[in-house]
Amino acid sequence: MIGRLPKALEIDGISYPINSDFRAALLIFQAFGDVELSPINKQLVLLEIIYTPIGEDKPNIPANTEDAIKQAMWFLDVGLEHKKDSPKTMDYTQDEQLIFSAVNAVYTKDVREDEYMHWWTFYGLCQAINNESLLAQIVNIRTKKAKGEKLEKYEQKFYAENRNLIDFRMSQSQYDAMIEQLRG
Numbered sequence: 001m002i003g004r005l006p007k008a009l010e011i012d013g014i015s016y017p018i019n020s021d022f023r024a025a026l027l028i029f030q031a032f033g034d035v036e037l038s039p040i041n042k043q044l045v046l047l048e049i050i051y052t053p054i055g056e057d058k059p060n061i062p063a064n065t066e067d068a069i070k071q072a073m074w075f076l077d078v079g080l081e082h083k084k085d086s087p088k089t090m091d092y093t094q095d096e097q098l099i100f101s102a103v104n105a106v107y108t109k110d111v112r113e114d115e116y117m118h119w120w121t122f123y124g125l126c127q128a129i130n131n132e133s134l135l136a137q138i139v140n141i142r143t144k145k146a147k148g149e150k151l152e153k154y155e156q157k158f159y160a161e162n163r164n165l166i167d168f169r170m171s172q173s174q175y176d177a178m179i180e181q182l183r184g
Contacts, residue, residue, distance in 0.1 A: 005118045006079075009050075009071040011062040017053035018075065022111070022122035024049050025076055029092040033169075046072050054116065078123050087146030089139045090126075091168055098165070099126065102135040138166050 008015045031037055031045040043065075050072040052059040062068040092099065103125045104110050111117055111125070129136055141155055151159060159166055 005120050006075060007118075009068070009075060011067045011071055012064050014062070016051055016060060016062055016068075018050050018072075019052055019054050020075075020118050020120075021054060022117050022119045025119040025122070026092050026096075028076065033091060033093045043069055050075065075119070078120050087143065088168065089142045089146070090135075094169055095135065095138070098135040098138065102126075102129040102133040105130065105133065138162070141166055142168075 005020065006018075007020045008017045010016070028046050028049050031042055031049075034042070037045070047061045047065060047068060048059045051061045051068065090099070100110070100112065103122070106125050106128045111122065131140075137158065141151060141159055143149075144151055144155070145159075
């Protein structure tokens with residue numbers, strides 16, 4: 001699958017076209033972060049968004065919803081193995097404007113202007129964000145705090161001045177529990 005971007009997921013030997021646009025993934029992450037939605041409703045949102053192909057009005061949700069959820073999570077994880085003990089360092093809803101600003105700097109134009117961009121391409125742009133961007137500074141501090149590492153003096157000052165940007169609205173344990181519930 002080198003160089004190919006998945007636009008369908010296989011469940012029980014049947015290929016199901018998906019909504020592979022980055023906006024679909026971001027909507028799902030927004031639902032995942034909604035504390036008022038139950039885990040079942042979050043799974044329904046996931047299934048309805050992913051399995052409604054671009055240009056279609058109705059979802060084509062596979063009968064095997066357990067595997068459909070696993071495949072959708074694989075897609076959202078960009079084909080990478082999700083590590084249970086990896087700390088949350090970014091929240092696509094809370095960090096939305098910072099993410100778009102940093103991605104746009106890498107992409108050299110506003111990604112929101114594109115009619116379509118595959119989720120994995122958008123994710124790749126996120127990985128290419130300059131280490132000196134505001135988002136990178138925030139993620140670096142979040143990572144150090146999650147690992148119990150000491151912040152440098154300049155990081156302590158930055159944290160004190162920007163706690164509203166750095167602290168998550170959802171705790172790490174809430175996030176971990178939510179991801180476990182979604183994975184089944």
